[in-house]
Amino acid sequence: MKATFPKYRSDMKGVAWGDLYNRFGRDPQDAAALEARVVALMSDDEVERKKGIYTYVLTGEEKWLNLRQFRNSEKRSAFERQKGVCPVCTETFPFEGMEADHKKPWRAGGKTTPDNCQMLCIKDNRLKSGF
Helix, strand or coil: CCCCCCCCCHHHCCCCHHHHHHHHCCCCCCHHHHHHHHHHHHCCCCECCHHHHHHHHHHCCHHHCCECCCCHHHHHHHHHHHCCECCCCCCECCHHHEEEEECCCHHHCCCCCHHHEEEEEHHHHHHHHCC
16 A cells, blocks of 8 residues: 555554555555545544544545544534424434434535534434444
């Protein structure tokens, strides 16, 4: 992967390079495009796990980034604003029956800010997230 990621960063330590090579080593990669994505993600304050960036740019799996989560106060404010109603199924739930969701997803430029927080019932949030 050295040719794929020619610029060394200390965040590269601990990345499972062997696994990534086995999965993507035979596929042609655009090193310049990958480096541009790495640079953008390194400066994104939503990304809390910087070493996961390398796996993410190859796999597209957000789980490697440990994206910033909504604070409990932000979740509670969204819940109260919605009066406990899930905007997807329009049923009412207790706070514990709902999960915070980004109205505009991170991958589409959405940030973890109070105005981008909505509460969905657990079922609808998991269906939306693909769980």
